[in-house]
Amino acid sequence: RDVIKADKQDDNAATRVFAAVSLKKLTENVEENMGLIVFLFIIGELVDAYESRSMTHGIRAKAALRARLFFSTWKLFLDKQGYPQARYYISPAADKIYDMLLDGLLGLILIHRDHLSSPSIPLLPWKHESMGNERIFAALRDLFADMSLAQAIFAIPNL
Template sequence: SDKQDDNAAARTFSPDTLAWLVSPEHYIDENNGVIVYVFVFGELIDAYQSQTIPLAERVHMVLRAYFLDIWETYLDTANYPKSKYFLSRDCVDILRILIRGFFQIIFIHRDHLPERYAVFFHLIGTSFCEHVFGFSRGGDPDFTMYSWYNLLPKIKLMLCNAILTLDQEKDGKARASGYNHSYLDRHGIDITALSAFPSDTEIDEESKHAYDDAVSLFSLLGL
């Protein structure tokens, strides 16, 4: 069966989780690493998933992941084994793809398209494919190409229904519920803000501030 649990991932990096970790009644020094981890990489995901944050602010959020390089450099300098004290190689590769991909998308939209178009980061990815796959698995857990074509009319109806009912609130506390899609949500989208691309100078400035943030966060860990 499909073991993916989008709700669990969303809860882990949610503002409520971070607020709980830093609250006076729950905070302990041993959780500093978890707090920084949830904040830094939760911000990276928010830079893609948010439908309202201005693009310049997203640049800062993404580049705060300088923390990753500082962490790795520290381990190399101190001769600590990265297999024990660092993220997995696959995880690091994914994070760096997200960071590079963010700026590639910005530069393509800003510099290489014939007209100025808003960039909708939350629509860039595999969410639609996963949605279709989830509906397909619901109709036939072990579907073949032939059975999928037979399911296609039903899948189309289910997608239409998902669009019509997208205003219904999702249960973020649901467990082991598989995919939980938000790409159809459109509340609060500011197309003007998502069309205001930062200049190279603005990106440089945000980069400096983000690096300072990353250094401060790493220092917070006492390293």
């Protein structure tokens, strides 16, 4: 199915990558998998900072700052040791995406703290993710196998 419709994503597979079971499996050979273990832990913690409904704002900020420190330290290490980032670092596009996620989460926390801090306006970072859009596109794909923009525009009021 994914070969025929290559634009489909398996969100459950992406979620399983950050599961405790995956990390536990990787720890069976820590020496060989140390970098991957740390990377998945940091990124998983960043995802949790957006999606968790019980995490405090301070812990969210720590997760974002930890991820920022991880990426900047990784790049600094590669530069100091003379390793090319093109080979040993994530892609420039992924790096920009992580920067936007980190800046976005920290910005949400700071703006909420400085301008919206009231009991009637809670900070709900999980509402700032793309899950709502993904559900709309999934519903549209159920209606139209290969939808066009015009079909999507006309179908939205009926969803």
